[in-house]
Amino acid sequence: MAIVAPSLLAANFLKLEEACNMINESVADWLHLDVMDGRFVPNISFGIPVIEHVRKATKKICDVHLMIEEPGNLVPTFKKAGADNIIVHLEACPNLHRNIQQIKELGMNAAVAINPHTPVFLLEDILVDLHHVLIMTVNPGFGGQKFIPHSIEKIKQLRKMINEKNLNVLIEVDGGVTVGNAKELVDAGADVLVAGNMVFSSNDPLSVIKQLRF
Numbered sequence: 001m002a003i004v005a006p007s008l009l010a011a012n013f014l015k016l017e018e019a020c021n022m023i024n025e026s027v028a029d030w031l032h033l034d035v036m037d038g039r040f041v042p043n044i045s046f047g048i049p050v051i052e053h054v055r056k057a058t059k060k061i062c063d064v065h066l067m068i069e070e071p072g073n074l075v076p077t078f079k080k081a082g083a084d085n086i087i088v089h090l091e092a093c094p095n096l097h098r099n100i101q102q103i104k105e106l107g108m109n110a111a112v113a114i115n116p117h118t119p120v121f122l123l124e125d126i127l128v129d130l131h132h133v134l135i136m137t138v139n140p141g142f143g144g145q146k147f148i149p150h151s152i153e154k155i156k157q158l159r160k161m162i163n164e165k166n167l168n169v170l171i172e173v174d175g176g177v178t179v180g181n182a183k184e185l186v187d188a189g190a191d192v193l194v195a196g197n198m199v200f201s202s203n204d205p206l207s208v209i210k211q212l213r214f
């Protein structure tokens with residue numbers, strides 16, 4: 001069954017505690033936290049102090065998606081703030097292997113995200129070191145965008161690569177995930193579904209989270 005990771009980016013920031021309580025009650029396994037620096041992506045979201053507070057309020061696995069340049073400088077600080085998983089972008093990391101080793105040495109699960117224009121084959125030599133791969137299915141920086149259909153092909157390619165190498169790496173999908181496309185994503189090979197707007201714009205987020213769990 002797919003792991004659902006609601007993205008807090010779509011929550012009401014005046015009511016983050018309520019959002020965390022709702023997620024605690026839900027069948028979601030992970031909580032997805034989007035950090036943006038206004039440089040790697042053209043937007044700024046929230047950072048370390050917010051994650052420290054969220055950590056205290058959530059019982060779920062904190063999946064921290066770093067859409068920032070030079071993430072290595074801040075990885076130890078995100079560990080202290082309570083991250084369980086850290087995702088860095090392949091496009092932001094010329095020394096990606098070093099970044100991944102650093103995350104693992106600090107006792108966290110290491111993941112790599114790829115943007116819509118980045119081909120799956122570039123993961124070939126890092127896959128063995130990863131806990132999961134995040135396939136961006138929209139351009140990073142904003143919630144509420146439309147799913148890019150070509151992403152399905154990328155999920156299938158990555159699933160094939162992971163299976164051929166006999167690895168246990170999870171595939172996470174982020175951007176434009178809905179109750180309408182979740183089954184197709186899981187059928188293509190996705191293990192973790194991030195959902196922001198789908199969950200938080202609903203009147204019944206608990207039921208949406210359940211419905212995403214294909």
Ligand code: DX5
Pocket residue numbers: 007009010032034065138139140141142143144145174175176177194195196197198
């Ligand atoms: C976008 C973020 C996503 C975002 C997804 O840059 O990485 O996690 O919150 O939002 P939705 O599900 O609304 O597309």
Ligand code: ZN
Pocket residue numbers: 007032033034065174194
């Ligand atoms: Zn994200």
